Amino acid sequence: MQGSITVGPYRSSIATFTRSLEPSLRAALRIDESMVLVTEALVSACAALTDSSDTRPWQEKIEDCFADFDEEKLEKTLKAFIEVCEADEPKNWLEKFKNANYKKFVERLLGAAQFRLLVNAVMEDGAVVALAIRRAVRALMPFAVAWGDALSLMTKEQLKTANRMDVLAINAVQVVVSIDGFLGEKLLSTLPMEVTTATESDLTGWTPDGIDDLVLQFRTLVTEASAKRVERANSPLVRKIRGARDALAHSEDGISQAANSLIELIDRIMREAFPPDTVLAWIDGNLPDEPGLTYFKDGQRAPTKRAEALCFVYGGGPVVPRDANQYDTGEGPTFLHDVVALGLTSARNKLQKLKHADKGTPQEREQLMAVLSALEGALMLGLTIGSMSAEPAPPLELPAV
Structure with missing residues (x-):
């Protein structure tokens, strides 16, 4: 599964960096081509979806990300995506990357200059994905408000069907606001958002007035x-x-x-x-x-x-x-x-x-x-x-x- 899926300006910094490494280094870091391909697909899609200068429907943007894929290559990519996700490889690698001992190991392996490039690549791709997640979460707010309004007229007796009242106790609006606040405080504030298409409103908290x-x-x-x-x-x-x-x-x-x-x-x-x-x-x-x-x-x-x-x-x-x-x-x-x-x-x-x-x-x-x-x-x-x-x-x- 060789080859990049980047289209136009959309590219993954992690994929670009890891493909520049010697195969022996990638093997030592336990980063195989499937994981690179999945990372590249995810970041490219997020970059395309958050490109405000492209006013086409989101389906067309996603299609462009895979425009150079024939049926066989697309099937291999989807198979790789499923395998990587089922094995939790991205999650496991990120958890290891947070570990001080692992970071020291990677730095010794790559050298200080290459290690800084890797860190920057992770931060840049993280910024692109974080922006897409924040916009997706904010796009849910009208549905959260609609859900709360739709529930507002119903009595507890009406909502007791199938013993699912514990789910209804969740305030959907509060959940969306909490997730949005976490993204702003813990992710967007620590990532280089200047490499993305983030606007001031994307980076501004939601609830100064309640x-x-x-x-x-x-x-x-x-x-x-x-x-x-x-x-x-x-x-x-x-x-x-x-x-x-x-x-x-x-x-x-x-x-x-x-x-x-x-x-x-x-x-x-x-x-x-x-x-x-x-x-x-x-x-x-x-x-x-x-x-x-x-x-x-x-x-x-x-x-x-x-x-x-x-x-x-x-x-x-x-x-x-x-x-x-x-x-x-x-x-x-x-x-x-x-x-x-x-x-x-x-x-x-x-x-x-x-x-x-x-x-x-x-x-x-x-x-x-x-x-x-x-x-x-x-x-x-x-x-x-x-x-x-x-x-x-x-x-x-x-x-x-």
Whole structure:
């Protein structure tokens, strides 16, 4: 597996350095070509993804990193990646590199000048990877806010399904903020970030004014992202969200009008994507033993709101079998799909109650705004997860000519 995967300006300092060493030195350091190749792939991909001057979609950037690979070389690289990761080689090497005795051994082996070059290479590649990780973590914040908002309407009784309350006790926003703070304090501050494309905002801590202000900022992004995803799924329904906000702002009967608009939004976006007959077929094919998904209406079997929400969150795709663990029995819908579907149905139930609000009190408006935030969060998560879960469309069959 010889050859570099570097493309254009993207290159790994570690890979460049280690390939300049004599094979005997690399063997003494226990650095084989597979490990070099994996390091080069990782750093090149991180550099490509964090290149702000390249405005192409991330998929195209990654494709460029492997543009010179034929099928055989790509297969070998993937095999090497799996082998290296399964053996924990990068982790083991980094742990050894932190050890004072090992560093002395490497310095004696390479000499002081070469050792400094190796240290610099590790720091430079570390900076590239650290920047990619920080941006990835920060990209999760809208989803963390959406998750928290979607959970906010549910009672403990609703969340006790499958005994998974211990997972729900985690504050997703706080977790993201904590990881981001650790990256800033322990990694980015110690690495040569000037060799990367890091901006001032990348290097600036997030919470000088506290988490509450941060959540408000990202909730605006959730609102925008939710509207865009609703528009892609069913563009006329975007007016329902905007109409609800306009009713709250300008109408004396705004709470009732907004609640009605949002209920219609929930019902139509799910039923127009997956009509009742489609939902029933999906249940029979994926969750035939799951309770509470069907009922009889006028002698006809019909899906419940939870069933409609689950089919919607799965994008009509398959419920993939999985291994059981302490949080998941391995049966029925996954924890993530179940909670997002529950968020949609809980929002609808709250809206049904607020639909009859006739006092127009500040408390009622505050309740509706909370439901709207929860609904936007659940829709953003549901449409995102559904698009990933949905089965790919079959190829288009053209008529014979």
